[in-house]
Structure formats: structure tokens, C-alpha cells
Amino acid sequence: MTGTNKxxxxxxxxxxxxxxxxxxxxxxxxxIGATARxxxxxxxxxxxxxxxxxGWPNERANAMSSGALDxxxxxxxxxxxxxxxxxCHTIYATTARPRDLVxxxxxxxxxxxxxxxxxDNKQKIAILFGAERAGLTNDEVAFxxxxxxxxLNPGFSSLNLGQSVLLVAYEWSQRVFSAPEEHLPTxxxxxxxxxxxxxxxxxxxxxxxxxxxxxxxxxxxxxxxNIKSLFQRTNLTDQEINTLHGILTSLTTHRQKQD
Amino acid sequence: MTGTNKxxxxxxxxxxxxxxxxxxxxxxxxxIGATARxxxxxxxxxxxxxxxxxGWPNERANAMSSGALDxxxxxxxxxxxxxxxxxCHTIYATTARPRDLVxxxxxxxxxxxxxxxxxDNKQKIAILFGAERAGLTNDEVAFxxxxxxxxLNPGFSSLNLGQSVLLVAYEWSQRVFSAPEEHLPTxxxxxxxxxxxxxxxxxxxxxxxxxxxxxxxxxxxxxxxNIKSLFQRTNLTDQEINTLHGILTSLTTHRQKQD
Numbered sequence: 001m002t003g004t005n006k007x008x009x010x011x012x013x014x015x016x017x018x019x020x021x022x023x024x025x026x027x028x029x030x031x032i033g034a035t036a037r038x039x040x041x042x043x044x045x046x047x048x049x050x051x052x053x054x055g056w057p058n059e060r061a062n063a064m065s066s067g068a069l070d071x072x073x074x075x076x077x078x079x080x081x082x083x084x085x086x087x088c089h090t091i092y093a094t095t096a097r098p099r100d101l102v103x104x105x106x107x108x109x110x111x112x113x114x115x116x117x118x119x120d121n122k123q124k125i126a127i128l129f130g131a132e133r134a135g136l137t138n139d140e141v142a143f144x145x146x147x148x149x150x151x152l153n154p155g156f157s158s159l160n161l162g163q164s165v166l167l168v169a170y171e172w173s174q175r176v177f178s179a180p181e182e183h184l185p186t187x188x189x190x191x192x193x194x195x196x197x198x199x200x201x202x203x204x205x206x207x208x209x210x211x212x213x214x215x216x217x218x219x220x221x222x223x224x225x226n227i228k229s230l231f232q233r234t235n236l237t238d239q240e241i242n243t244l245h246g247i248l249t250s251l252t253t254h255r256q257k258q259d
Numbered sequence: 260m261t262g263t264n265k266x267x268x269x270x271x272x273x274x275x276x277x278x279x280x281x282x283x284x285x286x287x288x289x290x291i292g293a294t295a296r297x298x299x300x301x302x303x304x305x306x307x308x309x310x311x312x313x314g315w316p317n318e319r320a321n322a323m324s325s326g327a328l329d330x331x332x333x334x335x336x337x338x339x340x341x342x343x344x345x346x347c348h349t350i351y352a353t354t355a356r357p358r359d360l361v362x363x364x365x366x367x368x369x370x371x372x373x374x375x376x377x378x379d380n381k382q383k384i385a386i387l388f389g390a391e392r393a394g395l396t397n398d399e400v401a402f403x404x405x406x407x408x409x410x411l412n413p414g415f416s417s418l419n420l421g422q423s424v425l426l427v428a429y430e431w432s433q434r435v436f437s438a439p440e441e442h443l444p445t446x447x448x449x450x451x452x453x454x455x456x457x458x459x460x461x462x463x464x465x466x467x468x469x470x471x472x473x474x475x476x477x478x479x480x481x482x483x484x485n486i487k488s489l490f491q492r493t494n495l496t497d498q499e500i501n502t503l504h505g506i507l508t509s510l511t512t513h514r515q516k517q518d
Contacts, residue, residue, distance in 0.1 A: 041412055041415060041416060042412060098444060105443070107433075151433065151438035152302075152436055153301060153436065154436070155330075156299045156300055156326075163422070166425060173410070177413070178410065179366050182363050182366075182373075185357060187359055187361070
């Protein structure tokens, strides 16, 4: 059953702007499915598998992929790791434990930058992930130019396969799906103008004077400024200013009726 | 069964240098277990759950946690979200879809920095994750000061609960478990000195002259420099220099026998 998709390689629309994920000797279909889902979450769609224990296609992989396998180009299956990476230029191996091999070790974040630069130089990139129990063998790591190692809690660093793929793919994705570090979406509202804000605050201040909130004249200015800061800090929208006017009307009307 | 650990809160050794993860109305024990594993991978150990559908403790959660739940302080169970966050100062809500609530939206990376700064200011922080099917309700999000939204493939952005926790916790962890962006571990070997390198290269160069490798005299210097660059680029270790000397000896001895 392995090798069935092998010849489809050259027929695929090849998206050379992203790295190829290669699972080497994966055991459980569930983990292949979780890998596909994590990849597509992060915008990656080229998955190759070497010698999957339970063959391919795999129903459990389909179920766990939450539809990702249907949306991605067909998974390519190879009998050997050498075949799977034959057309790639730079190979990264993901490993959790240190190896007795002298290779550059990169964080996933730096690897994402490194891969991005190589792809800009027209390279085709493969990232290898090993079998569930022990990861890549040293012979498999020897195929790679560089190692990616995820810095995690040294006392509890064992990730499952899908999670490892997720973290490496996520770092890649953060170069692609950018978002502002922080923003304040206001929906249909607009940020309030200074005039809208000051109209509200001055009205509040007048109501507080009228209701004898400022008991000590000497403190009035300080307290008033602190209250102004409190409302300024919230970056009010025009809709919220209207709501605050309504609150003020409601509370003062109620108070006046009580008087 | 909910609420049983509630009173243990004040008895716990409180590690106030990390945020608290709060699962709100989680359904499947497996996801609570995966959450615990992802948290401990990233060095987080304070997990609170609000109204878990299948009660607590949960055997499936234990199995999926790969031992994390045994290593962490006991999970704290609360009946309401308000109870779960009562002692926290700043609350973050994780959401995948935009809400009609005007709150700052942060990337996980910026949130990790933001949380770190607040913790430095002695704040206790909670990060809320919603139930599996639809995430946090708007009423639950309303408890939060800020929203964390993970920028992913907009065409396929649905993460499972454990994966969402993993990515947010991972960003936190990268501020704690730092590693050099790139390093070249050499094990018991040492990087070769310039003298070791040049001794090897000069010997190689002499052997290439002797074996008439440089056929065109005018090109000799250029070709020699290019070969030197090739070996320089690999950042050889002392052990590797020894190996290359051995290779050279072996190849030249063999050649001499053939002569």
C-alpha cells in the first residue's frame, strides 16, 4: 500500500513557497490526521509519509484530520526517507533529545526565518518528524542539514507527534498570517472623538458638583482629574459615550425623583 | 463532584510567577488531560476547571495527560467562572472568532509579553479557554480584560482545545525556556583551531598537487580557494579533522599501491 501516490508527485500543482512536512515511519493513523490538521491550521499543505505502519490511506487519519486531508493535495507516500526527500535542497530534522551528531541546532522560531530565507532563494525544504515512540533514528537525522529542537520544560518535554508538528508549523505560520500585536476592534462603533469624550466628562463633572460629590473643595481638581483618567484609559467608542450619557440621565433622574 | 477542590486553593503553594489556565465548561476528559500535558510541556502547572461536564477527577483526563496531572498541583474545580477567577487581577479570554465586544485583541506572542509584565507587577493572571464546540460564550468573554486570538489559516482555523492551550502556553514558555537561536553542539569534540584546519588543508592541497588534480596552473589558486571554502564552511571539529586526515591517508595509500 505504500508507494501508491509516489508517481503523483510530478503531477501535483507544486506550491514551492512552503516547506514540506515528512513523517518518517509513523505508526498511528490518528497522529497522521492530527498532523494534517495542525499543518492546514498553519497554512501548510504538503505532507509526505515514509513507510506508514498501517498503510495508506488510513480511515483513522481521515477522521482525526477534521477535513484537512480532503482539502490538502494528496499525501505522498514513499518507501524510503531517501526517496521522500530526493527533490529537496535543505532538510531539517526535528529532535527532542541531543544527538551525537555535529549539526546546527535551531529553535523553531529561528528555523522559520531560516526556511523562509532559503525558500526565497528557490530552495525546496523538507522538515522531518520521527516515529511516535522514539522520534527520528540517528541514521534518519543524518539525512538532515540542520536540527530543529523545541525549547520546552526540560523536566517534561515529551510532545506527541501532532503537537510537535503544530509548534513547528505555527512558527512558520506566524511569518505568513500576521496580525497586529494588539488592536482594539470597535465593530460598527467608532472611537469617540475628544469632543464627544469631553462633552460627556464635563456633563458628569457638573452632575457630580450638583450632587455634592466633591465634599472638600481643595481636593476637587485632583479627584476630578483622576475620574477623567479612569474614563480616558478605556478608549471609549461613540456608542459607549451614548451609553454613559444614558446611565447619567437615568441615575440623575432617579435621584431627582427621590429628592 | 464539582467544587471539591475549591477549598484547597488557599493551601496550595502558590507559584505566582506564571499564569493560571482556566477551562470553562470543558466536555471531554481527554481534552483536560491534553491541556495538562501541553501546560506542563510549557512549564505551566496551575489548572482550574469550571463545571466539567463529566465531573472530576476523570480517568480519561489522567490517561491523556501522560503523567502531567500527577506532577502538577491538584486541579482546582469551581462551579462558576466568577469563583474561578475571583483572586485574579487580569483576565485573558482566548477566542477564535471576533466578538461584538470592544476589548483589546492580542496575539499569543504579545500576550505572553503583556502577561509577563503584569506578573512582574505582582498581578495574578488567568487565561480562559471555552468549551470544545463553540469556545467561550460572550457572557464568559465579558469577564475578561483582554482577548487572545491566534492568527492562523483563515480558511481552516479551528484548533482543538489542547492545541489552543499548547500554542498560548508555548508562547509563554519561549520567554522562560530560552535557547540560542542557533548553536552547533560538538559533544566531546572541540571546534578545530585555525592551525588544525590549515594543517589539514595544506596537506590536502599538497596531495592534490602531487596527484595532478590541478591540471591547469592558472586555475590552481581559484580552485584551491574554493575547496578551502567548502571545508571552512562546515565549522569542522578537531575530531573531524582527524577523520579527514585518516581519509586522506587511506585514499593516498590506496592510490600509491595502485601505482
